[in-house]
Amino acid sequence: MGILILLFLADLIYLNIEITASRQQLSVIEEQLAVLSLAPSASSTSEPVVLQKASFSSCFSLEEASQHIGEEACVEGKLDHLYVSQTETTFLNFCPNYQECSFQAVIFASRAGAFSDLEKYEGKNIQISGLIKTYQGKAEIIINDPSQIKIK
Numbered sequence: 001m002g003i004l005i006l007l008f009l010a011d012l013i014y015l016n017i018e019i020t021a022s023r024q025q026l027s028v029i030e031e032q033l034a035v036l037s038l039a040p041s042a043s044s045t046s047e048p049v050v051l052q053k054a055s056f057s058s059c060f061s062l063e064e065a066s067q068h069i070g071e072e073a074c075v076e077g078k079l080d081h082l083y084v085s086q087t088e089t090t091f092l093n094f095c096p097n098y099q100e101c102s103f104q105a106v107i108f109a110s111r112a113g114a115f116s117d118l119e120k121y122e123g124k125n126i127q128i129s130g131l132i133k134t135y136q137g138k139a140e141i142i143i144n145d146p147s148q149i150k151i152k
Helices: 002-036 109-114
Strands: 038-040 048-050 072-078 081-084 090-093 103-107 125-135 138-142 149-151
Touching: 072 103
Parallel strands: 103 138
Antiparallel strands: 038 048, 072 125, 081 090, 090 103, 125 138, 125 149
């Protein structure tokens, strides 16, 4: 009986790991598709138009980000701290208590190797560009490339 329970628990742990990895992969794929997706052109021809990446020329505040879900945009704020989870996902938190913050930026473990010295952004006003999504009721941008982060 004890072995069956251990096998059941091992299956649950494996399933949890698979779900976490799948969510991370899906988010990366969604971000890549959003940047590279083709939209129908406004003209009568069927030539595709490639969506352009957001620029840093004008940014939204942390509070305004939630009004721009689904847009390629820039969000600006003072980075309070970084948090690296057990799955090596890095969260850029703009509030001392991330649960009270209206916006966060995320770097998944699969892309973490592209970034070095993220600590240099802590305490600084930074701009994050990318597709603004919603996750657990909050606005977020998934960061896949260092060029998406800029010190103001």
